[in-house]
Amino acid sequence: MNNIRVKHSLPHRVRLKVPAVRNSEKIARNLEKYADDIEGIYWARVNTVCAGLVIRFDESMFTENEIINLFMQQVTQRTT
Structure with a gap:
C-alpha cells in the first residue's frame, strides 16, 4: 500500500x-x-482518483530524494 x-x-x-x-x-x-x-515546498496537489501527488519545491533546499522520503514517511504515518 505504501509503495x-x-x-x-x-x-x-x-x-x-x-x-x-x-x-x-x-x-x-x-x-x-x-x-x-x-x-521550501511551494505546493502539493493530490489526485485521489489516480493516486497521484505532485510536489513543487525549491531545489536549493531539497533534493528529489529528500522530498520523496519526507512524503513516504508521512504516508506511512497516516496509514498505520
Whole structure:
C-alpha cells in the first residue's frame, strides 16, 4: 500500500504515485496541509482518483530524494 514511486520529474517538481491516497480525501488533505507547513515546498496537489501527488519545491533546499522520503514517511504515518 505504501509503495510510492516516481512517475515523472522535472526541475523543482516531482510527480509520485501514492496508492494510499486513492479514494482517500482525508489522507490527501493531510498531505497537502503537511506540504503547506514545510518551508521550501511551494505546493502539493493530490489526485485521489489516480493516486497521484505532485510536489513543487525549491531545489536549493531539497533534493528529489529528500522530498520523496519526507512524503513516504508521512504516508506511512497516516496509514498505520
